[in-house]
Amino acid sequence: MYDEVGNPIQTITRDNTAEQNKIAEINPLRYRGYYYDTETGYYYLQSRYYNPEWGRFLSPDAFSYIDNSTLLGCNAYVYCINNPIMYIDPMGTSVLGGVLAGGAVGLAISEIIVIILIVALGIVTLGIGFLLLEPIISSLIQTKTLADVKASQRNKSAKEYQLCYLNQSGKIVKYGSKLTFIQVLAALGVANPSIGISNRYQVNLNGLNNNANSLFHLPVPAWGVYADSQSAAKALAVVLGSNKPPEVHGQGAYGHYHDGKHTIHIWYGSRIY
Structure with a gap:
């Protein structure tokens, strides 16, 4: 057994x-x-x-x-x-689980089709093919900084967060039930969290709850928290030690923040193309 x-x-x-x-x-x-x-x-x-x-x-x-x-x-x-x-x-x-070689997230289907079509349209030499594909590939994988918002106080009873991870096609998969601001901090190992956004905490990998611990041990490209709004995502990022603006890793990815030590992603919104 x-x-x-x-x-x-x-x-x-x-x-x-x-x-x-x-x-x-x-x-x-x-x-x-x-x-x-x-x-x-x-x-x-x-x-x-x-x-x-x-x-x-x-x-x-x-x-x-x-x-x-x-x-x-x-x-x-x-x-x-x-x-x-x-x-x-x-x-x-x-x-739960599943990675591509090297731990990279697979490109979105539409992005793969773009590359295949370009190759099929008559790129017959390696030099010409690279020159045509290089700007497209760069735009697909380039990290961009997004517009930021100010962190605002959260409603103590509002369930705005959910643990999640990226699946093999780069899509966010939500895991477990929705959580309040205090509940998601507790899930991430914070002891005795409070609602105030002036507090500063760190993700404690040794104190994760069962759901968060399961995601942490998966061989997935990234895991973390999905927030219902950018404002909610910003508030969580700030109390976890990061005031940096959000970013997106190429076309078809999600805008997100990080905690202060880049332990988790804090996603919001839908895919950006």
Whole structure:
């Protein structure tokens, strides 16, 4: 029996006592930490059941989790986009994990199409091809500074934040429930946070809550917090030690702030083209 990251917890062997083997057999937390239903043979992933014989979920995913940027992302029944070795799905709603070579975020589909079309239009020499592609590639990956706003006091009860990460196509995937200003600071390991934006804190990786800790240990290009507005994102960045303006890493990416030590991204808005 293994935990969700592949570490052995209990092994059924002839050398074990009957009691030791019994514990491993009756423990419902099995593969990837999922709950195993011995009566049906299905795994329960908090929101729906997975059939290991069929290799898919029994019920469709919620429409809000559909990712139309990929073919498999449109399949409401698929488990871990057909790659259970690289990904896990602890909540039965969206996969965690997945990187491209070198840890880079993949270009948006539209950006890839632009490059392919240019090559297909008759660029036959390496020199000519580079001259034509270089300004386009530069515009796609160039980091730009965006217009800034002033940090403002947040409403104590307003849930404006949500933990998130970037998936393999560079799209933000939100994780867990929405949080208030104080709750998101606590999720990031801040002890006894308060609502005032004059306070200064740091992300404490040793004090992350369960959801934030899961994202931190994923092999993803970036993780952090998504804010409902730029003003909310700015306020969080300021109390976490950064007053720098936001930036965007090329076309098709999201505007974002960082904390003072660049431990997390604090995104807001939609993709910028």
